[in-house]
Ligand SMILES: [Fe+2]
């Protein structure tokens with residue numbers, strides 16, 4: 001298996017995990033009585049992520065990978081233990097998976113798409129179009145939670161931010177692939193340094209300012 005095949009197989013797994021995480025969030029948001037328009041977007045996102053998983057697999061095969069199904073490790077999710085835990089659990093998912101995860105995905109995929117040609121291109125075209133919608137869903141859901149949450153919520157979110165920033169910087173610091181070949185760039189791979197740079201820039205220029213605009217105290221810019 002080449003590095004390109006490993007990357008696309010891991011993208012199949014990541015898209016599948018996103019579908020499961022969004023379906024799980026949708027179930028909790030229905031239970032919590034979230035507005036219908038948010039629920040409809042969440043439902044659409046579940047379908048998008050399943051499409052992305054399928055498209056990533058198609059790309060893997062198009063790039064010469066074998067046609068076997070990619071094994072996906074099942075992740076079991078523990079639901080909130082009580083009704084009091086429902087909104088806090090929704091908030092944690094909205095922040096981590098959408099306000100951070102999907103908002104970071106926007107520049108990552110846009111950058112991968114720039115050099116992509118061949119089988120990677122139509123898949124990345126579709127993902128880039130969808131990720132902007134997925135990210136917006138996160139911020140709209142956060143606004144809904146802020147409306148519900150009362151005065152205590154903003155400081156509570158502010159207190160969660162340093163750990164979230166650290167988590168995502170840690171995730172992208174672990175990438176090692178550097179010096180990508182022209183063929184790997186055409187296959188839609190992204191170097192470790194691009195991941196780190198885009199992560200830092202998106203956290204400081206997009207995510208934290210959006211938190212601040214919502215009256216949430218944000219941590220100092222990280223180097
Ligand atoms: Fe996706």
Ligand SMILES: [Fe+2]
Pocket residue numbers: 018049102105130131134
């Ligand atoms: Fe997404």
